[in-house]
Amino acid sequence: MKPKFGADWEAGISKETTEPVWVTNIPREFYDFEDFKTGKWDNYDLFLPQFGEVLSGAKREYEYSKILKKIERDQVKKENYALVLKMAKRR
Numbered sequence: 001m002k003p004k005f006g007a008d009w010e011a012g013i014s015k016e017t018t019e020p021v022w023v024t025n026i027p028r029e030f031y032d033f034e035d036f037k038t039g040k041w042d043n044y045d046l047f048l049p050q051f052g053e054v055l056s057g058a059k060r061e062y063e064y065s066k067i068l069k070k071i072e073r074d075q076v077k078k079e080n081y082a083l084v085l086k087m088a089k090r091r
Contacts (some may be wrong), residue, residue, distance in 0.1 A: 010045075014052040021047045030070035031084065033059040064088040 013021055027034075033042040039064045044059030061067050065079070067088050071078055076083065 010047070013047045014049060017047070017049050019049070021039060025045065029057070030067065030074045030076055031061050031081075033061050034066075034070065036066070062088060062091060064091065 013023070022044060023046075023055075025041050026032075026043055026045065028055075030044060034040070035042070041058070044056070045053050046055035048054050053076075061070065064085065065084055067081075067085060071081065
């Protein structure tokens with residue numbers, strides 16, 4: 001996915017701001033929780049001027065079918081996340 005604010009948006013935040021900045025709803029890794037109905041991601045990053053990203057977190061996806069759908073969408077190698085898939089399937 002191409003970021004709305006350009007490929008180098010993270011570096012720009014740190015250089016252009018003078019106050020801490022919270023960034024939320026970021027299309028990121030397949031294991032971050034994405035609400036398929038609204039398209040919103042439940043995650044965040046905290047950026048500090050001159051330092052960049054200092055904190056990052058997210059609600060994690062836990063439903064097998066959604067994890068699998070996002071792995072396929074993002075062309076991630078399933079074998080690299082076999083344990084995650086196995087645990088989600090058992091849930």
